[in-house]
Amino acid sequence: MDRKELFEKKPKIKINDKISWCPTSAAMELIGGKWKSVILTHLISGTKRYNELRKEIPGITERTLSLQLKQLEEDDIVNRKVFTKKPPLKVEYTLTEFGQTLVPILNLIIEWGLMAAETKGEFVFDEE
Structure with missing residues (x-):
């Protein structure tokens, strides 16, 4: 059909x-939701460990990040790989093949967000 x-x-x-x-x-x-697309945009560049995602997404709580990653994994959008050979435990997340199909859409959302910031808002830089 x-x-x-x-x-x-x-x-x-x-x-x-x-x-x-x-x-x-x-x-x-x-x-959908506040965080899933944000998490996915951070995985476009490749494999990330849990703590890397936490640092790159400062507004998200640990609980929310864990729940969202679990849902994305259950929906076959994100792959979770656990390394247990030697301590400390290491967990990595990547986009699955199905998740990779979202990359063009996510890139368009990123571009639209930048255009919206330029048109309707402003960029705010932290002072050092």
Whole structure:
């Protein structure tokens, strides 16, 4: 079934046992919320350890970061790799192949955010 036919038939979409009435709602089921897209943009550049993500996203709590990473892992967007051979325990996160399909969209969101800052707001730099 092609996209045009899908739009004409208007099927409901079921992801994670939740029914969505449109593709946008289905997408937001996976990447919506305040922090998921932020976490994903930080993983575009490659593998990150948990503490690296914590430092790069100062507004997020440890609990929220853990929960969001777990949800992204359950949805096959992020891969979690645990290294236990020698202490201390090391955990790394990367985008899965499915997660990589989000990179062009995330880059557009980044660009739009920069344009919005230039148009509607301002850039604030920390004084050193």
